[in-house]
Amino acid sequence: MDDLKAAATAATRRGFLKTGLLGGAALAGSLASGRAMAEGDPVITEIQDWNRYPGDGVDARPYGQPSQFESHVVRKNVPWLTSDTISSINFTPLHELEGIITPNGLCFERHHAGIAEIDPANHRLMINGLVDKPLVFTMADLKRFPRENRVYFLECAANTGMEWRGSQLNGCQYTHGMIHCVMYTGVRLKHILEEAGVKAAGSWVLAEGADASAMTRSIPMEKALDDCMVAFAMNGEALRPEQGYPIRLVVPGWEGNMWVKWLRRLEVGDQPWQQREETSKYTDLLANGKARRFTWKMDVKSVITSPSPQVPIVHGKGRTLVSGLAWSGSGTIKRVDVSIDGGRNWHAARIDGPSLPMALHRFYYEFDWDGSEIFLQSRAIDESGFVQPTKDQLRAVRGENSIYHNNGIQTWHVNKDGGVENVEIS
Amino acid sequence: MDDLKAAATAATRRGFLKTGLLGGAALAGSLASGRAMAEGDPVITEIQDWNRYPGDGVDARPYGQPSQFESHVVRKNVPWLTSDTISSINFTPLHELEGIITPNGLCFERHHAGIAEIDPANHRLMINGLVDKPLVFTMADLKRFPRENRVYFLECAANTGMEWRGSQLNGCQYTHGMIHCVMYTGVRLKHILEEAGVKAAGSWVLAEGADASAMTRSIPMEKALDDCMVAFAMNGEALRPEQGYPIRLVVPGWEGNMWVKWLRRLEVGDQPWQQREETSKYTDLLANGKARRFTWKMDVKSVITSPSPQVPIVHGKGRTLVSGLAWSGSGTIKRVDVSIDGGRNWHAARIDGPSLPMALHRFYYEFDWDGSEIFLQSRAIDESGFVQPTKDQLRAVRGENSIYHNNGIQTWHVNKDGGVENVEIS
Numbered sequence: 001m002d003d004l005k006a007a008a009t010a011a012t013r014r015g016f017l018k019t020g021l022l023g024g025a026a027l028a029g030s031l032a033s034g035r036a037m038a039e040g041d042p043v044i045t046e047i048q049d050w051n052r053y054p055g056d057g058v059d060a061r062p063y064g065q066p067s068q069f070e071s072h073v074v075r076k077n078v079p080w081l082t083s084d085t086i087s088s089i090n091f092t093p094l095h096e097l098e099g100i101i102t103p104n105g106l107c108f109e110r111h112h113a114g115i116a117e118i119d120p121a122n123h124r125l126m127i128n129g130l131v132d133k134p135l136v137f138t139m140a141d142l143k144r145f146p147r148e149n150r151v152y153f154l155e156c157a158a159n160t161g162m163e164w165r166g167s168q169l170n171g172c173q174y175t176h177g178m179i180h181c182v183m184y185t186g187v188r189l190k191h192i193l194e195e196a197g198v199k200a201a202g203s204w205v206l207a208e209g210a211d212a213s214a215m216t217r218s219i220p221m222e223k224a225l226d227d228c229m230v231a232f233a234m235n236g237e238a239l240r241p242e243q244g245y246p247i248r249l250v251v252p253g254w255e256g257n258m259w260v261k262w263l264r265r266l267e268v269g270d271q272p273w274q275q276r277e278e279t280s281k282y283t284d285l286l287a288n289g290k291a292r293r294f295t296w297k298m299d300v301k302s303v304i305t306s307p308s309p310q311v312p313i314v315h316g317k318g319r320t321l322v323s324g325l326a327w328s329g330s331g332t333i334k335r336v337d338v339s340i341d342g343g344r345n346w347h348a349a350r351i352d353g354p355s356l357p358m359a360l361h362r363f364y365y366e367f368d369w370d371g372s373e374i375f376l377q378s379r380a381i382d383e384s385g386f387v388q389p390t391k392d393q394l395r396a397v398r399g400e401n402s403i404y405h406n407n408g409i410q411t412w413h414v415n416k417d418g419g420v421e422n423v424e425i426s
Numbered sequence: 427m428d429d430l431k432a433a434a435t436a437a438t439r440r441g442f443l444k445t446g447l448l449g450g451a452a453l454a455g456s457l458a459s460g461r462a463m464a465e466g467d468p469v470i471t472e473i474q475d476w477n478r479y480p481g482d483g484v485d486a487r488p489y490g491q492p493s494q495f496e497s498h499v500v501r502k503n504v505p506w507l508t509s510d511t512i513s514s515i516n517f518t519p520l521h522e523l524e525g526i527i528t529p530n531g532l533c534f535e536r537h538h539a540g541i542a543e544i545d546p547a548n549h550r551l552m553i554n555g556l557v558d559k560p561l562v563f564t565m566a567d568l569k570r571f572p573r574e575n576r577v578y579f580l581e582c583a584a585n586t587g588m589e590w591r592g593s594q595l596n597g598c599q600y601t602h603g604m605i606h607c608v609m610y611t612g613v614r615l616k617h618i619l620e621e622a623g624v625k626a627a628g629s630w631v632l633a634e635g636a637d638a639s640a641m642t643r644s645i646p647m648e649k650a651l652d653d654c655m656v657a658f659a660m661n662g663e664a665l666r667p668e669q670g671y672p673i674r675l676v677v678p679g680w681e682g683n684m685w686v687k688w689l690r691r692l693e694v695g696d697q698p699w700q701q702r703e704e705t706s707k708y709t710d711l712l713a714n715g716k717a718r719r720f721t722w723k724m725d726v727k728s729v730i731t732s733p734s735p736q737v738p739i740v741h742g743k744g745r746t747l748v749s750g751l752a753w754s755g756s757g758t759i760k761r762v763d764v765s766i767d768g769g770r771n772w773h774a775a776r777i778d779g780p781s782l783p784m785a786l787h788r789f790y791y792e793f794d795w796d797g798s799e800i801f802l803q804s805r806a807i808d809e810s811g812f813v814q815p816t817k818d819q820l821r822a823v824r825g826e827n828s829i830y831h832n833n834g835i836q837t838w839h840v841n842k843d844g845g846v847e848n849v850e851i852s
Binding site: 041043044048050051052053054055056057058059060061062063064065066067068069070073074075076077088089090096097098099100101102103104105106107109111113114115116117118119120121122123124126136140143144145146147148149150151182183184185210211212214232233235236237238239240241242245246262314315318319320321323350352353354356362364366 | 467469470474476477478479480481482483484485486487488489490491492493494495496499500501502503514515516522523524525526527528529530531532533535537539540541542543544545546547548549550552562566569570571572573574575576577608609610611636637638640658659661662663664665666667668671672688740741744745746747749776778779780782788790792
């Protein structure tokens, strides 16, 4: 289509728009949102540059990037949360995201010695210990096994950990952003273990990373033979470096620290190895000074992502859309309820999109906001019947010493101006 | 974890590895792939840089990018396919992708006047014509409607179009790469039409884009009220500029050209508008000189993505994994068969991952390659019972004049060296 035609079309439409809007009494107050357009809004009566001039051709971006107008949608760090620059965290911008898939560029990352940059040609996966045949695989070897594709959430055990002692961080990116959900492609760990031949006494698997922290975790054989994967792709393309490129372990429904990145070794043994990350870390210190350990599964949880402190209500009274996420390490989400009065009354939310086990679920709740202050909460129930608890219920059982496994109900206070704050109510 | 500990761990392992491999008779020939490791492979006996030194911290990449070792995985253009630089195409690198989700940065793009760069604050969607109330929406208005999340493939009607007259392009990126599949989030078009109120005579909807080509297509009201969406997000984040940011039309299962990008206007009418893109283009010229038109639905189709001309078999004889994609505008894929002898014998492939209507399906077929030349084909059958035809069957009905709607069976010839070529066999 040539420029001439585009210009002619635009001119015709411009004439129409002026007529339409000058006679626009029907428009006032009739919009879905209750927002009437100003007559003769130049944004629609004037031809815009993007309608007038051709844009970039396809060669400009062999690998595409977000719009310049989305530059605020990024992972963010909270510097004071970690003690040094190489052991650090950033957070998924949940408040800006939709659906259940996290784009690869926005998946939070947690690492203990920075991002390893590995040449896959020089990467190997070894399996040793209580096996019939110790084996070493190249990436090409791994890609000859049968593959599978599964959508799973990955949540850090410390997600929402700062909230054990009361509301702290003002934004769901910071309170709940140590989670992401992608489609993994890889090899079922079972196939690799079977290739090596697990000896009768083999009841645990150690997974070890190739980064400078040599991250190591013990995984019970039952889980290893069930649904664990050695994944090499996420959302269709190779893993990102910060997510373990070229391979990572996938441990569906269990805490993120066990999903060892840059995976280089699997050892079969007859007991857990008691590594640092399963003793002094990633255990739950109780009020009596004892620690719960091997609390691997991530329990049922949900959060309202919008409105939330980073995305207040800006449209005033009227039709308001509540959007949020729910998930459970025990399978699918059966139901989500939303409250606007701090948990006194609950309303069934609508779960929309695929409902896949151990994956994020998206829920919505629409209501007419009357402009008064409200206390927004969501409460998820998973297929096993587990109901998301309040924070006080959690504290009654586990005390306030831990930073791990806080799946309590989150409260957002919406004030009369639409501003949103992280609060707790009793 | 400090450097000291990482170094100590690595040193211990290094000792182990040397021992393990020197006594490694058990390794020879025992690998899944049949590939034995050389003893003392320095890649595993020597500490690698990524194990010795910490990598980048989290602040280095607020929006993540692929590994430097994946720089070959990009969209590619075929310059001679389009006549000028602003009306152009590039192709999804299907041969490098896994699962069913296409990462946003790798979704093929086809545009007619370059990529419009639109500031969403200055974008409006108007609805006019045979409606009770003409309306104009801002982006904020649209985000107050109920949302939905759906995974759909988008295929250009001209995908595989160069193959009507015989095999031409050597690589599934070029023969089949005008397709992608993402999770869309947006508003059901039905809600927007209902808000404006469609008059009794309203039986067609015109969708118009805001780019410099002012792309326009007519859509029957029945489809518009069924499953069409006005989408603002793909794979969780805002649409990419080349995919219509800030909004595009989603027309599930139908040809990509109708999924108008940079959507700015919907007009309700009582007949199709006979725009250029539904008359001289996107109609199917038959052998007798007449043209089929309104051939919107994309019929059942499949292609083997690996091995294929861009990814030959490099491992020699033995266990070989065939991976491919299947899809249908009529719903889910019920079955995929694979042949290694050019269609004489068919073997059931394994469909793995979510099976969603009008979305890509991933299939696998594993076999032991004996090193002789083979002719690889795949054949999909959708839930409506439609069986993917051969190219000759298609030509018998439709001739060879068209460039659109070629869903014929693709043949890859694998030679004795593992090299792969695009061929046709009768």
